[in-house]
Amino acid sequence: MGAWVPVPGDVAARYRDAGYWTDQTFPGLLDAAVQRFADRTAVIDTETRWSYRDLELATERVAAGLHGVGVRRGDRVVVQLPNVAAYVAVLFSCWRIGALPVFALPAHRDSELLHFCTVADAAALVTADRIAGYDHAALAQRVAARSARPPVLVLLAAPAVVAGPAPREPVVAPENLVPTHDLAAWLAGSVGPAPVATPSAPDEVAFLQLSGGTTGTPKLIPRTPQDYLYSVRESARICELTPDDVMLVALPAAHNFPMSSPGILGVVHAGGTVVLASDPAPTTCLPLIEAERVTVAALVPPLALLWLSSVGRPARPGRPRPDLSSLRLLQVGGAKLVAEAARRVESELGCRLQQVFGMAEGLVNYTRPEDDFDTVVDTQGRPISPADEVRVVDADGRDLPDGEAGELLTRGPYTIRGYYEAADHNATAFTADGFYRTGDLVVRRPSGHLTVVGRVKDQINRGGDKIASDEIENHLVAHPGVLDAAVVGVPDQFLGERSCAFVRPEPDGPLAGPLLVDPDGSADRAADRTAVERELRAFLRGRGLATYKIPDVIVLVAEFPGTGVGKVSRRELRQRLAADAAPAP
Numbered sequence: 002m003g004a005w006v007p008v009p010g011d012v013a014a015r016y017r018d019a020g021y022w023t024d025q026t027f028p029g030l031l032d033a034a035v036q037r038f039a040d041r042t043a044v045i046d047t048e049t050r051w052s053y054r055d056l057e058l059a060t061e062r063v064a065a066g067l068h069g070v071g072v073r074r075g076d077r078v079v080v081q082l083p084n085v086a087a088y089v090a091v092l093f094s095c096w097r098i099g100a101l102p103v104f105a106l107p108a109h110r111d112s113e114l115l116h117f118c119t120v121a122d123a124a125a126l127v128t129a130d131r132i133a134g135y136d137h138a139a140l141a142q143r144v145a146a147r148s149a150r151p152p153v154l155v156l157l158a159a160p161a162v163v164a165g166p167a168p169r170e171p172v173v174a175p176e177n178l179v180p181t182h183d184l185a186a187w188l189a190g191s192v193g194p195a196p197v198a199t200p201s202a203p204d205e206v207a208f209l210q211l212s213g214g215t216t217g218t219p220k221l222i223p224r225t226p227q228d229y230l231y232s233v234r235e236s237a238r239i240c241e242l243t244p245d246d247v248m249l250v251a252l253p254a255a256h257n258f259p260m261s262s263p264g265i266l267g268v269v270h271a272g273g274t275v276v277l278a279s280d281p282a283p284t285t286c287l288p289l290i291e292a293e294r295v296t297v298a299a300l301v302p303p304l305a306l307l308w309l310s311s312v313g314r315p316a317r318p319g320r321p322r323p324d325l326s327s328l329r330l331l332q333v334g335g336a337k338l339v340a341e342a343a344r345r346v347e348s349e350l351g352c353r354l355q356q357v358f359g360m361a362e363g364l365v366n367y368t369r370p371e372d373d374f375d376t377v378v379d380t381q382g383r384p385i386s387p388a389d390e391v392r393v394v395d396a397d398g399r400d401l402p403d404g405e406a407g408e409l410l411t412r413g414p415y416t417i418r419g420y421y422e423a424a425d426h427n428a429t430a431f432t433a434d435g436f437y438r439t440g441d442l443v444v445r446r447p448s449g450h451l452t453v454v455g456r457v458k459d460q461i462n463r464g465g466d467k468i469a470s471d472e473i474e475n476h477l478v479a480h481p482g483v484l485d486a487a488v489v490g491v492p493d494q495f496l497g498e499r500s501c502a503f504v505r506p507e508p509d510g511p512l513a514g515p516l517l518v519d520p521d522g523s524a525d526r527a528a529d530r531t532a533v534e535r536e537l538r539a540f541l542r543g544r545g546l547a548t549y550k551i552p553d554v555i556v557l558v559a560e561f562p563g564t565g566v567g568k569v570s571r572r573e574l575r576q577r578l579a580a581d582a583a584p585a586p
């Protein structure tokens with residue numbers, strides 16, 4: 002286990018005394034649900050319907066499989082799976098034997114997965130052979146081939162609906178392939194009984210969640226059962242979950258939002274049903290809501306817009322509109338939902354809206370059932386816990402009064418005090434007294450409700466997918482033709498933000514040539530620019546970056562505006578782009 006920063010002893014004692022932190026563990030969460038709700042439906046995907054008893058059995062089988070390939074208590078297991086029931090079993094099986102899952106997203110590629118496997122020193126990588134047409138079996142092999150300590154590979158033959166069309170990716174040379182283990186065979190009961198094992202204690206790190214990141218490499222977030230499960234129980238209570246609730250998981254299941262706010266774990270706590278959608282499109286999800294009588298769903302803003310526009314269109318003849326009457330709550334979070342869209346949810350989807358402003362580092366804010374309409378539309382909610390400490394500060398770290406915009410700093414019973422194995426970064430990401438600097442600009446109301454009004458961190462929020470400017474810039478400057486790069490977010494009606502890379506070519510390098518010396522913008526020059534953009538995108542893809550991180554726009558510039566202290570002014574770059582986009586006078 003690597004270095005992490007526990008909450009100081011006296012504070013931990015306070016959280017325990019107040020009843021926030023309990024002795025509950027993740028296996029304990031599942032055991033309690035099995036005892037109370039054994040025969041009720043726990044998890045549904047396109048091919049699976051598991052009761053809580055079935056989920057427990059699947060968990061035992063995968064735990065036996067993992068143990069059989071050498072995974073032991075304290076080992077890290079990188080998990081990259083589509084939204085399938087097996088994912089839930091893999092999670093609980095890791096916890097059952099005291100191993101720590103590391104939550105990768107299906108969108109992650111060589112660069113990210115290799116990084117997670119390395120930082121976490123992973124003992125195993127569990128993935129599917131294909132997800133949405135991408136060859137994850139080959140990806141896993143490439144990661145293993147490049148790892149100092151190759152992880153054991155466990156592959157799920159994904160059902161056709163999540164696997165997508167056959168992949169065309171090049172595969173690792175046959176002589177370099179490492180043997181893989183078959184998750185589906187484990188689930189079918191091909192190995193013996195699960196070992197007797199001690200799960201992580203309530204105060205030990207039980208998994209590593211991913212941060213959106215603001216610096217070169219995504220950081221890992223260590224969470225313990227006592228802190229995480231407190232937020233899960235409270236989230237379930239705030240969202241009024243009962244055993245009759247059916248939650249649709251349309252976002253990638255490993256993200257903190259569908260995992261715990263209240264998400265999959267909140268539903269297990271309540272004894273309800275999780276329905277895993279193979280993709281978040283309205284054409285998939287709206288019929289699923291009708292078929293499974295879904296009561297709660299969680300979306301990022303661009304998907305909420307898509308769903309709204311889908312129900313707003315006239316029904317096609319012979320294709321009746323799906324019946325959404327079971328849906329009682331739509332949660333929207335991960336990025337700012339514009340008020341105009343927020344206003345439409347209730348009348349057009351026929352359910353209540355809940356805004357969710359959370360972060361994998363901890364703090365989660367919800368609008369509440371008792372909030373009036375304007376509060377639900379205009380704010381991103383208030384913190385889960387009375388023990389969440391919230392400060393809104395100016396650029397000098399001075400506290401601001403309610404109503405004034407400043408950076409949100411937070412500390413509390415489920416917010417981390419430091420990233421995993423990241424002492425240097427922690428020194429700036431947290432204050433000396435343990436507040437996490439969120440990088441979000443907020444305005445607080447006297448009621449405690451927060452409205453997100455901007456950001457001070459160098460991060461782009463592309464419809465909920467977070468991109469660290471710095472990470473993409475580092476990849477771009479690795480190109481022999483690139484002297485320097487600055488990546489910024491620019492407003493986008495649908496995504497909220499798109500990413501734009503400003504690139505300064507190396508004066509005598511392969512990307513320079515006619516591009517910068519010909520100021521009158523001839524047609525040839527435009528063709529050259531397109532070729533350069535294509536080249537840079539292919540280069541980034543070749544470096545194994547997740548697709549959502551490939552810049553939407555690439556602009557070549559001769560130089561960057563400075564800030565006065567020699568730093569690139571990202572603000573000026575954004576303004577320049579906005580001016581270019583404005584219609585000519």
Ligand code: OOB
Binds near residue numbers: 262334357359439441
């Ligand atoms: C969730 O978690 P992360 O770790 O992917 O991203 C956190 C960041 C926040 O710091 C903020 O910048 C942004 O995402 N964000 C929002 C927002 N919710 C998150 N910005 C504006 N409005 C919102 N409603 O995104 C996350 C974790 C748990 C629950 C929900 C979202």
